[in-house]
Amino acid sequence: MDIDTFVYIDCTEPDSPTSTTLTATPFSPVSDDPSTRFSKRQNRGRDVYKEVWDEFYDWEPGYCAEILGTVTQSILASKRQVARVAKTTVARLLDDTAMQAPSVPLAQSGTDTVIMSVTHFQHPRSGHRHVHTKRMDVPIPVITTDALSPHPKYESCPPASRSVLMDDDREHILFFMPYADDERFPAQAYQDKFETLDWEIPLDPDVEMIQIETVRRLYTTDQFDIHDIDGMGMFNLKEIRVSHNTGLQWELSQRDVLHWPGSGFQVGMEKQEKQLPNHTPDAYDLRQRLTSNLKVFCPSINCLHSACETHGKMHANGYVPSRKPRMTGKGMILSEGDPCGRDCFRHIQDFDIFMETLPPSPGKFHHRGSLDTLETILGIAPDMFPCKLADICLKPCKEVFVQRLQLFPDHTILPIDDDPLTDIEVGGSSHVQPKKTKKQKFVDKSHTSCELLPACAHPGPCTSKNCECYAKKQHCSLMCKCGVKCNRQWQGCRCTNGRCLPATCECAKQMRECIPGICVKCYARPCDNTRMQHLALQPVEIKCGLAGLGAFACQTMNPNTFLGTYVGHILSNAVADQTMFLAKYTAYNYLFEVSPEEENIHLPIFDAAYIGNATRFLNHGNNGKNNVEAKSMLVIGEHQIGFFTKRKVKAGEELFLDYGDIYWKDMEWQCQT
Numbered sequence: 001m002d003i004d005t006f007v008y009i010d011c012t013e014p015d016s017p018t019s020t021t022l023t024a025t026p027f028s029p030v031s032d033d034p035s036t037r038f039s040k041r042q043n044r045g046r047d048v049y050k051e052v053w054d055e056f057y058d059w060e061p062g063y064c065a066e067i068l069g070t071v072t073q074s075i076l077a078s079k080r081q082v083a084r085v086a087k088t089t090v091a092r093l094l095d096d097t098a099m100q101a102p103s104v105p106l107a108q109s110g111t112d113t114v115i116m117s118v119t120h121f122q123h124p125r126s127g128h129r130h131v132h133t134k135r136m137d138v139p140i141p142v143i144t145t146d147a148l149s150p151h152p153k154y155e156s157c158p159p160a161s162r163s164v165l166m167d168d169d170r171e172h173i174l175f176f177m178p179y180a181d182d183e184r185f186p187a188q189a190y191q192d193k194f195e196t197l198d199w200e201i202p203l204d205p206d207v208e209m210i211q212i213e214t215v216r217r218l219y220t221t222d223q224f225d226i227h228d229i230d231g232m233g234m235f236n237l238k239e240i241r242v243s244h245n246t247g248l249q250w251e252l253s254q255r256d257v258l259h260w261p262g263s264g265f266q267v268g269m270e271k272q273e274k275q276l277p278n279h280t281p282d283a284y285d286l287r288q289r290l291t292s293n294l295k296v297f298c299p300s301i302n303c304l305h306s307a308c309e310t311h312g313k314m315h316a317n318g319y320v321p322s323r324k325p326r327m328t329g330k331g332m333i334l335s336e337g338d339p340c341g342r343d344c345f346r347h348i349q350d351f352d353i354f355m356e357t358l359p360p361s362p363g364k365f366h367h368r369g370s371l372d373t374l375e376t377i378l379g380i381a382p383d384m385f386p387c388k389l390a391d392i393c394l395k396p397c398k399e400v401f402v403q404r405l406q407l408f409p410d411h412t413i414l415p416i417d418d419d420p421l422t423d424i425e426v427g428g429s430s431h432v433q434p435k436k437t438k439k440q441k442f443v444d445k446s447h448t449s450c451e452l453l454p455a456c457a458h459p460g461p462c463t464s465k466n467c468e469c470y471a472k473k474q475h476c477s478l479m480c481k482c483g484v485k486c487n488r489q490w491q492g493c494r495c496t497n498g499r500c501l502p503a504t505c506e507c508a509k510q511m512r513e514c515i516p517g518i519c520v521k522c523y524a525r526p527c528d529n530t531r532m533q534h535l536a537l538q539p540v541e542i543k544c545g546l547a548g549l550g551a552f553a554c555q556t557m558n559p560n561t562f563l564g565t566y567v568g569h570i571l572s573n574a575v576a577d578q579t580m581f582l583a584k585y586t587a588y589n590y591l592f593e594v595s596p597e598e599e600n601i602h603l604p605i606f607d608a609a610y611i612g613n614a615t616r617f618l619n620h621g622n623n624g625k626n627n628v629e630a631k632s633m634l635v636i637g638e639h640q641i642g643f644f645t646k647r648k649v650k651a652g653e654e655l656f657l658d659y660g661d662i663y664w665k666d667m668e669w670q671c672q673t
């Protein structure tokens with residue numbers, strides 16, 4: 001291979017209308033009118049872009065030649081082995097063909113042959129540079145058979161255990177043309193549903209590197225404001241992934257960056273006078289530190305996928321999961337254990353007398369950061385004993401105990417084993433008068449009337465003015481920053497013994513699954529109302545059913561047995577419309593939508609065409625044939641659709657769901673029931 005003949009694909013250079021000055025002199029915006037200032041910035045931006053561009057392409061061709069040169073050398077070194085492997089492979093191929101040919105039961109066997117051309121490379125003898133090649137023509141017999149009838153056209157899909165939120169881009173960009181090899185597919189009509197074709201969007205990784213370096217120089221050397229750089233509209237750095245973090249520095253941390261000599265990211269970043277905005281949290285800010293790690297694992301307790309995009313938006317505010325306390329301060333004092341030291345809370349003799357001397361909130365934790373740390377830890381582990389908390393917070397044990405009492409007064413804690421009717425203690429002898437916390441009551445129809453639950457993250461308590469949940473008439477969720485102390489939070493149920501039944505459980509009545517850490521009484525054992533989050537599935541058999549494939553019961557099931565959750569891509573209305581176009585063409589429609597109770601409400605639409613689980617095979621049955629029903633539930637802040645048996649189902653019976661009239665209205669094929 002001759003390295004001089006490599007072709008370098010180059011992009012159009014950036015305009016540099018005014019200047020050819022290529023030195024990196026810091027930009028000094030002399031105060032003038034905004035438009036002149038803007039155009040000066042724009043010109044400076046172009047100059048720096050050009051400067052970086054030239055530097056990059058001065059370096060890149062030599063670098064590529066060097067890299068490719070090493071590749072060719074290693075090819076030549078191992079050429080003898082490659083030639084040997086190629087020779088044996090060809091020989092085996094010919095042998096296999098010859099051996100297989102007679103064993104196929106042929107209805108009709110032709111005697112045609114095709115010629116396969118094989119190029120044989122010969123290692124250059126020492127002292128010679130040229131590789132000798134020899135072409136050989138090998139005859140291959142053509143075997144024609146009609147013994148095997150083709151399998152009916154069917155599109156399968158990879159299995160998935162949970163739904164995946166589709167990128168908003170899918171609404172506008174056509175990523176590939178499906179059924180491109182089928183003349184009958186109305187490709188143009190499908191394409192017209194999109195604004196752009198993905199393969200027409202220029203994406204050159206070289207240009208990306210040049211733009212990143214230009215932005216860095218404009219920010220660090222020219223002291224441009226990062227918003228001004230964005231306002232120039234010259235740099236279209238694509239977001240790598242949806243998450244709660246944004247910014248150039250973050251994007252860079254999510255990908256490999258080319259290390260080239262002109263790049264300030266290569267070495268000595270720390271030596272620069274001004275660094276790009278950083279996302280490293282303050283060492284003392286525990287909440288920030290935990291939040292910054294959320295990019296590693298999704299904090300949604302029924303997901304936990306790494307770098308989860310589905311919940312990226314839901315947790316945009318940096319959600320740290322919180323739980324309700326279940327142990328009272330008095331209970332802690334009465335519990336067994338040895339004091340951790342002189343200041344241990346266990347030395348408190350009489351709890352009621354101690355309560356009378358309790359200092360007013362916020363107590364001795366003068367430093368706001370210490371209190372934040374304690375609140376964050378108690379949010380996650382509210383029943384951690386003060387002795388351990390004291391070690392973490394570097395505070396005396398008794399002081400920590402006092403702070404816990406301020407945060408979670410005993411009268412607000414629902415004791416673990418008491419009767420639900422007597423569990424709120426009112427009264428007591430403390431001068432900190434226990435108030436009965438007023439929980440806000442309102443009808444929250446989140447399970448059938450909202451798009452995606454918002455997570456609020458405003459300073460101060462939730463009010464009609466600052467809180468999005470308030471505005472949408474919804475309970476605050478675990479994803480909200482207000483935490484379990486907020487009186488708008490869903491309070492969970494108080495059912496005991498895991499008996500969370502549809503008619504009696506407060507969560508089940510509101511079509512919510514019980515939430516670990518919130519429903520403190522039923523949480524002791526997995527209750528009847530957590531089957532969707534625990535994926536307590538029933539096995540089903542997939543085989544030919546009423547229409548195409550169908551799902552069949554493997555064992556006899558009682559009414560209200562949970563079969564599984566409908567898993568697929570979560571789509572917006574616009575994308576669902578595009579998918580419907582494909583469904584009409586294939587005559588298989590896997591879109592599932594729950595009809596909202598109110599108009600103009602858009603609930604998530606699930607599409608199990610491309611990913612899914614066994615529930616995608618449930619065929620439609622009506623007129624009493626349907627033995628399965630779907631329920632839309634809120635599962636720890638997420639809309640999910642669960643399938644439950646409507647009546648007793650015998651082993652071997654096909655499972656049917658009533659798709660509803662709307663499903664069949666626009667279909668160009670007929671329902672077979």
Ligand SMILES: C[S@@+](CC[C@H](N)C(=O)[O-])C[C@H]1O[C@@H](n2cnc3c(N)ncnc32)[C@H](O)[C@@H]1O
Binds near residue numbers: 547587588590672
């Ligand atoms: C969710 S899929 C059900 C699984 C499907 N049978 C398969 O083989 O993948 C829905 C599609 O199955 C077919 N289907 C299901 N029930 C049907 C019925 N009762 N009559 C006609 N077609 C049906 C239709 O093509 C429908 O769009």
